[in-house]
Amino acid sequence: MNRIKTDVLVIGGGSGGLSVAAGAVQMGADVVLLEGHKMGGDCLNYGCVPSKALIATGKAAYGQQHSAQYGVADGAGAVDYAAAKDHVANVIAQIAPVDSVERFEGLGVKVIEEYGRFISDDEVQAGDTIIKARRIVIATGSSPLVPPIPGLDSVPFETNETLFDLREQPRHLLIIGGGPIGMEMAQAHVRMGCKVTVIEGEKALGKDDPELATVVLTALRDEGVVIEEDATASEIRGKAGAIEVEAKDGRVFKGSHLLLAVGRKANTDKLDLEKAGVKPGKNGIKVDASLRTSNKKIYAIGDVAGGMQFTHVAGYHAGVIIRSMLFGLPSKAKTSHIPWATYTEPELAQVGLTEAEAKKAHGIKLEVVRFHYTHNDRAIAERKTKGFIKVMVAKGRPVGASIVGYQAGELINLWALALANNMKMSQIAAMVAPYPTIGEINKRAAGAYFSPRLFESDMVKRVVGFVQRYIP
Structure with missing residues (x-):
């Protein structure tokens, strides 16, 4: 077993963790970064980047089909779904070097490509290495929430972690969840020639101002997206290519593919937080205004901190804790300007x-x-x-x-x-x-x-x- 010491240990190579690692090492701290999966985290590989690339495909197709208003004859706007996914992969590949192991090692960060778990209040084991750190940052992000809907365990489904690898164009995409991810993917797919039905248990885009949300929902319905509200899924049945979602009120929605977009859960399962004296919160890890956990040597940032789940929030959190960790200055996170x-x-x-x-x-x-x-x-x-x-x-x-x-x-x-x-x-x-x-x-x-x-x-x-x- 190898043992090393460091000033700052960052657990998680997503946007927040990478921002902390890059900032801290360039300001003179000794930094170790752990990432057991993909550098760049959810945003680069499964979230912000691929979704916006696919939205761009849908926008290009829609633009061809609706160009007459500019004096240009409408075109077919036919989409090659597999080629669209190649476009998504290419966009990820262009951005990936910025988040790569090679870049961060070039900055002076020691990168260990293993998951980390706590073994004491200031030690983390990653593979065959034990790291003792003065300050530890948990930046493990979140994963798609898979709700316990009866029948879901026997029916194939997609999440944002699998959707962008799908090469077969869905004939009729059922989306459970009418939040931002669900509505973005609904419009992108209907523009690429798929039938789309969104199944939402309450109100679609329910966290936004309803006056503004209505404008978006009307536009999507005009493009052909079927949006079913107050439709809590109670049972899922069928097989690949023939899936049914039944709502509590008896409505049944039929499609060829199913996408779950019902929210996210913090990635804490692998951490053994109790061994470090870190208390969980309602939606992740409990932190104070300075993003410190119940163990004052340990910070939690981004999605795992249980607040607003946005890439730019994780980056903002990184700046907040760098001020505290490296300079010993008081620094608190706020949300009013996010x-x-x-x-x-x-x-x-x-x-x-x-x-x-x-x-x-x-x-x-x-x-x-x-x-x-x-x-x-x-x-x-x-x-x-x-x-x-x-x-x-x-x-x-x-x-x-x-x-x-x-x-x-x-x-x-x-x-x-x-x-x-x-x-x-x-x-x-x-x-x-x-x-x-x-x-x-x-x-x-x-x-x-x-x-x-x-x-x-x-x-x-x-x-x-x-x-x-x-x-x-």
Whole structure:
């Protein structure tokens, strides 16, 4: 058995773990990284990257089929499903070197390609190596949740970990789960020529503002996605190519393939957390505001910390704990400035409080300003006028922004910046955006906040009248 000591031990080579390892080693710390599966974690291999690549395929097919509005004859937009998966694999391969063992060893990180498990409060065993560390970071991420639905154990199904290896085009894809993953894959597949039925136990896109979610769901239904809500799956039966999902109310949905997209569970099973004195939480590992576990030498970041499950949150967490681990400075994670996006078309994005949350928090002091894509010249030119932005404002500062429409995931960046830095609406309004851009929507939303103050104010009109009469 080999024994080594290190300053920082990172368990998990996904986005959060890699960010910690890269940052810590370049700032002078001795770093060991453990990864028992694939470098890059879920995001690179099974999540963000392959899903957006497949969405791009669907978008290309849809664009060919709906080009007449631009003066270009509509085309067939036929999809070679296997070739589309080759495209997905190629995209992953192009990004993979950035997350590779070779790159991190080149930075000075000692990479051990084994799973790690705790054997004491500051020791982890990985294969035939025991690592003793001053600080340990658990960044093991999450995996698809497979619910205990009767019959599921005898029927073939896909998750995000297997879907992108599927070479046979589904004739009729059944998707259990109407959250962001389910809806993104539903639209991508219907655009690639599959029939798609989404089966959701409550409301589709239920965690988003319902006014904005309705715009997305209407668009997907118009494209042919069947969305069945309040349909909790009670039994699954059949075989490959002929699968049935029965809901509690008796509805039966038939298809050729089944995709589970009902959520995720933290990857803690292999860790032996009790041997390190690390307490579990409701959805992962229990952490405090500084992302420390019940063992103060050990941090947990990203999905395994039980909070918001986004790649960019794991990266943010990495920055929070590096400040604490390497410099001994107080550093706490917060969520009020964390944005998220669903990459359907139209896109759906949110940062800060939704309208309902803001009304509850700020009451009559809240103002909600809106601006519609139909009034943006670039959106008109691109034929992308479906959608709107609304910004929740309290005491002259944005407390939340919700966007549905073309490039919503890009537009939300400005509002994430504003919330992170406690900016005022006047600072957003002072921005000059190039014309014509979709980005003007953000400035016009800020303008909508000030318009009644300028154009409907008797005081403003009196001041202007005075200046025009008496000031030479």
